[in-house]
Amino acid sequence: MPYxxxxxxxxxxxxxxxxxxxxxxxxxxxxxxxxxxxxxxxGLPGPALRFRSRRSKTAFGITAIPxxxxxxxxxxxxxxxxxxxxxxxxxxxxxxxxxxxxxxAAMGVTVxxxxxxxxxxxxxxxxxxxPDDEISYLAVLEAQEDxxxxxxxxxxxxxxxxxxxxxxxxxxxxMGVLVNLFTALLVFTVVLSIWGYYTQSLAxxxxxxxxxxxxxxxxxxxxITSIGEREIDDWFVLTQAVTAHEPGTRIxxxxxxxxxxxxxxxxxxxxxxxxxxxxxxSDVEHVELSVTQATLESFRMTGMVFMAIGRFFSPxxxxxxxxxxxxxxxxxxxxxxxxxxxxLNYAWIVALLSLSLGALNILPIPPLDGGKILMxxxxxxxxxxFDRRVSLGISLSGALLLFSLIGYLMYADVxxxxxxx
Numbered sequence: 263m264p265y266x267x268x269x270x271x272x273x274x275x276x277x278x279x280x281x282x283x284x285x286x287x288x289x290x291x292x293x294x295x296x297x298x299x300x301x302x303x304x305g306l307p308g309p310a311l312r313f314r315s316r317r318s319k320t321a322f323g324i325t326a327i328p329x330x331x332x333x334x335x336x337x338x339x340x341x342x343x344x345x346x347x348x349x350x351x352x353x354x355x356x357x358x359x360x361x362x363x364x365x366x367a368a369m370g371v372t373v374x375x376x377x378x379x380x381x382x383x384x385x386x387x388x389x390x391x392x393p394d395d396e397i398s399y400l401a402v403l404e405a406q407e408d409x410x411x412x413x414x415x416x417x418x419x420x421x422x423x424x425x426x427x428x429x430x431x432x433x434x435x436x437m438g439v440l441v442n443l444f445t446a447l448l449v450f451t452v453v454l455s456i457w458g459y460y461t462q463s464l465a466x467x468x469x470x471x472x473x474x475x476x477x478x479x480x481x482x483x484x485x486i487t488s489i490g491e492r493e494i495d496d497w498f499v500l501t502q503a504v505t506a507h508e509p510g511t512r513i514x515x516x517x518x519x520x521x522x523x524x525x526x527x528x529x530x531x532x533x534x535x536x537x538x539x540x541x542x543x544s545d546v547e548h549v550e551l552s553v554t555q556a557t558l559e560s561f562r563m564t565g566m567v568f569m570a571i572g573r574f575f576s577p578x579x580x581x582x583x584x585x586x587x588x589x590x591x592x593x594x595x596x597x598x599x600x601x602x603x604x605x606l607n608y609a610w611i612v613a614l615l616s617l618s619l620g621a622l623n624i625l626p627i628p629p630l631d632g633g634k635i636l637m638x639x640x641x642x643x644x645x646x647x648f649d650r651r652v653s654l655g656i657s658l659s660g661a662l663l664l665f666s667l668i669g670y671l672m673y674a675d676v677x678x679x680x681x682x683x
Contacts (some may be wrong), residue, residue, distance in 0.1 A: 263421035268593060268598060269595060270594065270596040272407055272594070272597050272601045273590075273594030273595075273597055273598065274329075274643070275592075275594070276330070276594075276597045276611075276612060277329055277330065277590075278324075278328060278331075279329060279612060280442075280612070280616055281304050281331030281614055282304065282331075282618055283438075283442055283445050283590055283616060284331075284438040284439075284441060284442055284619060284620075284623070285302060285331050285332065285333045285438060286302075286438075286441060287437035287438040287439070287440060287441030287442070288333045288434060288435070288438045288594065289302050289320075289333045290437065290530070291433050291434040291437035292333070292335050292423070292434050293318065295426055295433075295434065295462060296420075296421060297335055297336060297337070297421060297422060297423055297425075297426065297432050297434070298318075298319075298336040298337075298386070298387045298421045298422065299318065299320045299333060299334065299335050299336070300320065300321065300334040300335070300336060300385070300387075300607040301320065301322075301323075301332070301333065301334040302320055302321070302322050302323075302333050303321075303322075303323055303324065303329040303331055303332055303333075303334075304323070304325065304328055305324055305325030305326065305327050305328040305330065305331060306325055306329060306330055307325065307332070308325050308326050308327060309325065309326045310323045310324060310325040310326065311323050311324055312324075316326045319387075329590065331669060335423050335434070336385055336386050336387055336421060336422045336423060337385065337386055337419065337422025337423040337425070338423045338424075338576055339385065339426040339650075340650050340653035340654060340657075341381060341647060341648070341649055341650025341651075341653060342376065342646070342647045342649075342650075343382075343424070344379055344382070345594075346369060346371065346375075346376075347379060347382060347383065347415055348378060348411035348414065348415035349367060349369060349411055350369065350376070350379040350380070350383065350409040351383055351388055351403075351405075351411065351414055351415055351418055352405055352409060352414055353368050353369065354380070354383065354388075354389055354401055355388070355401040355403050355404070355405035355409075355414065356405050356406065356407060356409075357401070358401050359392065359398055359399070359400055360380065360389075360398065360399055360401075360448070361365060361380075361397045361398045361399070362376040362377040362380055362397065363397075364592055365380060367439055380399055382613075383399075383418065384399060386418050386419065386421070386422050387402060387418075387421060387422075388401070388402055388403055388418040389401060390402055396556060397561045403417065420529070420602050428638055428639075428642050431638050432635055432638060432639075433595060434650050435631050435634050435635050435638070436624075436631060438620075438623065438631055439620040439623050439624045439631055439632075441620075442616045442617065442619050442620030442623070443564065443598060443616075443617060443621075445613065445616045446560075446613045446614070446616045446617035446620065447557075447560045447561070447564060447617075448562065448610055449551065449612070449613035449616075450556070450559070450560035450563060450564075450610075450613055451556045451557050452556075452612060453549050453556075453559045453606065453609060453613075454555075454556035454560065455551055455552065455553045455555075455556035455557075457606060458548055458550040458551055458642040459548075459549055459551075460546045460547065460548055460549070461496070461497070461498035461544040461546065461547060461549055461560075462496075462498075462544040462545075463485075463497070463544055463546055463547040464485050464486045464487070464495075464497060464500065464544070464548060464601075465483060465484070465544070465545040465547070466480065466481070466482050466483060466484050466485070466486070466542050466543065466544065466545065467543045467544055467545035468482055468542070468543040469481060469482055469527075469541065469543075470541040470542065470543070473531060473539075473540065473541020473542070474528050474529055474530055474539070474540055474541050475540045475541045475542045476526060477528075477529070478515065478526045478527060478528040478529075479526050480515070480517065480526065480540075480542065481519070481530075483519070484517045484518070484519050485517060485518045485519075485601060486515065486542075487513060487516040487517055487518055487523065488514070488515070488516035489503035489504060489513060489514075490503065490507075490513045490514055497544050498545060501640075504530065504538050504539060504540055505537045505538055505539075507538045507562070508530075508532060508538060509530050509532035509536070509537070509538045509539075510529060510530060510532075511529070511530050511538065512527055512528070512529050512530075513528055513530065514526070514527055514528075515527070515528050515540075523525065528540060563617075564617060567614075567617050567618055567621050568621050570583065571618075571621050571622060571625070574587075585668075585674075587671055587674075588671065588675060589668060589670075589671025589672040589674065589675045589677070590668070590671075590672060591672055591675035591679065592671070592674075592678065592679065593615065595675075595679050596611065597612075597615075597624070599612055610626040627660045627663065628657040628659075628661075628662065629661055629664075630657050630660070633656075633657070633660055637653065637656070
């Protein structure tokens, strides 16, 4: 298979897995609470291949552009309910078949408002589009002339997101993130407990020619134990201890050679960026972990991902974080490369992406899940639903911010992978 085609297929497969995990969390939470779900789709909205469940009436499928995905849950429209919904539902249910023109005439409202009422009731599952024309709706519920419209509307609302309490709404909104995080932790734990991991060792693989370390007598195979007064237990700590000094500084370096502890004095060199360096290359070692250790390491890695995303919100680290980030193009290329090296690396990167997706979605920026949760909490504090225009305006502002970032990352990916290479 051509390289470009296989790269695209691996990207599509991986994004589909992530979508199924994330949106599946929303879907399961909504169905657990008895909320109607219209669609569970992989891809951007548009033409699609789909099948409909006879039991739940949910449509499952894949769209023409299989990037991302969505679950369409009944009753998630923003803003307060139109006070005429109950009257509109009763008229439509009694007549059994209705269109916006007839409803407008019966209620004495504009066709636009009647159309909005019918659209809302169709979203709630109380009406469904007529199969033989494009403007009429058929009633799903049963009602008579003496049926109480308030009770009828409560019946219709009972299977919607709007009928849920605030805590249950937050569960529905957060479940996608929780599934992403759980999946990542599970995969990390399984991989680490079975295969372990490789890490930089304090044993030296090489000592660079004419470096400070070589001049001080350090050799490949020596194991660093201390820098100055500081005991060293991993390579990251060693790097921190060295770069804490200025180039040209003389420091004592403790090491073990042939099982015997030794010490030498090193005059630190300067790197191209002006930081102090020893001029050594670390070896690598395999670390085996118990299930408990693997679980703890998985949580540590999860915390590191959250910290990495948090660096985007600091002026001091924003540019550095942006340069290291990858967009859809970059993720697709790196996923394909991981898949070609073996199933272990592919599982690892899927888990890492699932974790990153979950961490990103919990950010309090509409229209992300964290932003929606923030809106629910704000409405609970205010004691009312915000006006539809306010909610849509906030979501649009957040969406513009996110799409601007996505667009920039895609541009940077193209430059990085296809122009500079």
